[in-house]
Amino acid sequence: MATILIVDDDDALRTLLRRVLKRAGYDTREAANGREALSYLREQPVDLMITDLFMPQQDGLETILELRRMNIRLPIIAMSGGGSAAQYDMLRTASLFGAARVLMKPFRAEEVLAAIDALLPPKPPVVQQEEPPG
Numbered sequence: 001m002a003t004i005l006i007v008d009d010d011d012a013l014r015t016l017l018r019r020v021l022k023r024a025g026y027d028t029r030e031a032a033n034g035r036e037a038l039s040y041l042r043e044q045p046v047d048l049m050i051t052d053l054f055m056p057q058q059d060g061l062e063t064i065l066e067l068r069r070m071n072i073r074l075p076i077i078a079m080s081g082g083g084s085a086a087q088y089d090m091l092r093t094a095s096l097f098g099a100a101r102v103l104m105k106p107f108r109a110e111e112v113l114a115a116i117d118a119l120l121p122p123k124p125p126v127v128q129q130e131e132p133p134g
Helices: 010-024 034-043 060-070 083-095 107-120
Strands: 003-007 026-031 048-052 077-081 101-104
Touching: 003 034, 003 107, 010 026, 010 107, 026 034, 034 060, 034 077, 048 060, 048 083, 060 077, 060 083, 077 083, 077 107, 083 101, 101 107
Parallel strands: 003 026, 003 048, 048 077, 077 101
Antiparallel strands: none
16 A cells, blocks of 8 residues: 655645545555655655645745755655646746646645556555355
8 A cells, every 4th residue: 555645734635635545545644844744754655745835834845855855756746726827836846846746726636646646556456355165
């Protein structure tokens, strides 16, 4: 089971993403900002990180840059809200810094799952055991 780190200062969004990802069969971890995320990643590996760009203490762009400096090469999905030109520019910058996918908030569950599926190896098929005769 792949482990995904969700990094966002919005508790409600982290909870929503956790529920969506758990239903899809992923294990999740959470951090409220980039500093917490880096602290966690120094101790525990994950398979993918989803990060907001605008957060207190340490934002998503700083976090992506620091991960690259630490030579941690994990797939990153960056997200930002508002729909303004500034958010779009930040998402473009996140891509240049190393985010493999970007999502504009609000997004649908299907969009985040499709981005994850594009970045992680396929899940192994569930093999059902045949019942022995008799």
